Amino acid sequence: xxxxxxxxxxxxxxxxxxxxxxxxxxxxxxxxxxxxxxxxxxxxxxxxxxxxxxxxxxxxxxxxxxxxxxxxxxxxxxxxxxxxxxxxxxxxxxxxxxxxxxxxxxxxxxxxxxxxxxxxxxxxxxxxxxxxxxxxxxxxxxxxxxxxxxxxxxxxxxxxxxxxxxxxxxxxxxxxxxxxxxxxxxxxxxxxxxxxxxxxxxxxxxxxxxxxxxxxxxxxxxxxxxxxxxxxxxxxxxxxxxxxxxxxxx
Numbered sequence: 001x002x003x004x005x006x007x008x009x010x011x012x013x014x015x016x017x018x019x020x021x022x023x024x025x026x027x028x029x030x031x032x033x034x035x036x037x038x039x040x041x042x043x044x045x046x047x048x049x050x051x052x053x054x055x056x057x058x059x060x061x062x063x064x065x066x067x068x069x070x071x072x073x074x075x076x077x078x079x080x081x082x083x084x085x086x087x088x089x090x091x092x093x094x095x096x097x098x099x100x101x102x103x104x105x106x107x108x109x110x111x112x113x114x115x116x117x118x119x120x121x122x123x124x125x126x127x128x129x130x131x132x133x134x135x136x137x138x139x140x141x142x143x144x145x146x147x148x149x150x151x152x153x154x155x156x157x158x159x160x161x162x163x164x165x166x167x168x169x170x171x172x173x174x175x176x177x178x179x180x181x182x183x184x185x186x187x188x189x190x191x192x193x194x195x196x197x198x199x200x201x202x203x204x205x206x207x208x209x210x211x212x213x214x215x216x217x218x219x220x221x222x223x224x225x226x227x228x229x230x231x232x233x234x235x236x237x238x239x240x241x242x243x244x245x246x247x248x249x250x
Contacts, residue, residue, distance in 0.1 A: 023096050027089035030082075032108040032119070032144070035089045037101050040127065041163055046099035047127045053094055053188055059087030061133055061173075061186040067140045068170040077122060077140060077171070082109050094128060102127045104160040108144065118143060125161035132177075133186040136161030137169045217242055 025037045040047065063083035069075040078086065086107060093103050103126040108119040120141040127134050138161040161167060167182040177185040218239065225235040 024092070027093055029085045029089040030107070030109070032106070032121070033085075034106050035086070035093045035126075036104045036106075037093060037097050038104050040100050040102045044102075044163055045129070047097070047101070047129055048131055049094060049097040049099055049101065049128050051094050051097075051128050051131075053091050053128075053133075055084075055087040055091040057087075057188055058090050058133070059083045061188060062086055062090075062135075065135065065171060065173045065176075065184060065186070067137070067172075069141070074172075077137065078107065079109060079111050082107060082111070090126065097127075106158060106160075121158075123158045123160050125163075128188075129185075131188060133188055134183065135171070135186060136163065136167075136180075136183045137171060138162075138167045138182070140169045214242060214245075 027035045029035065060083075062078055063076070063080055065077040066074045067077050086105065090103065090105075097103060105124040105126050106121065108121045110119050121139060121144050122137065123139040123142065125134075125136040125138070138159045142158075159167075161182065163183075166180050169182040171178065171182060171184050173184055173186060175187055179185065221230070221235055221238050221242070224230045225232065230238070
């Protein structure tokens with residue numbers, strides 16, 4: 001093969017090699033649902049990323065987030081299976097995300113609304129700062145079918161929440177800090193604490209000896225002595241101990 005042909009073949013193969021080596025930026029975890037690495041907002045402090053976080057820890061943190069739905073009713077932001085799917089994808093994304101990157105989260109699900117009901121979409125901005133998961137939610141239950149850009153036959157352009165501009169969603173979660181109503185800071189060490197050993201309790205004291213049982217035991221002791229099973233000294237000592245126990249129980 002000539003030098004020219006070899007060089008030409010290398011140039012043809014180079015784009016594919018570069019593409020294969022490029023780090024992943026998009027994770028599709030369900031229909032119309034993804035996590036994407038994006039540039040952080042201008043002026044934002046550097047994030048604590050990349051960070052390896054167990055998918056189950058992320059699922060627990062996200063699964064406890066609630067928001068105020070209509071009529072002042074609280075509702076889970078993500079159903080359990082949705083939180084698990086997000087946790088798997090987010091764990092991989094955070095392991096690659098750089099300090100100058102955020103994650104955009106788009107999650108569409110029916111969430112028990114019925115077979116003939118359309119999915120509702122959650123949009124959020126996610127990043128890790130000081131070892132804690134920051135979740136800024138822009139939309140909690142967006143109806144994509146009625147979204148303006150969707151009805152115009154164009155790809156919807158969603159908002160994903162912002163550090164600088166507050167949205168209208170009100171969030172809460174156990175153990176979370178809330179810099180703003182739409183912004184939660186979730187601890188990532190939320191695994192259940194290891195059970196502590198129960199305190200050792202002293203065994204219960206035996207019930208006081210009854211008179212009838214004392215008489216029976218005295219007869220048993222006398223029989224053991226008469227049969228030579230115990231000595232006279234052992235009989236006397238046992239009798240004394242038994243009578244002492246009986247006297248203290250009175």
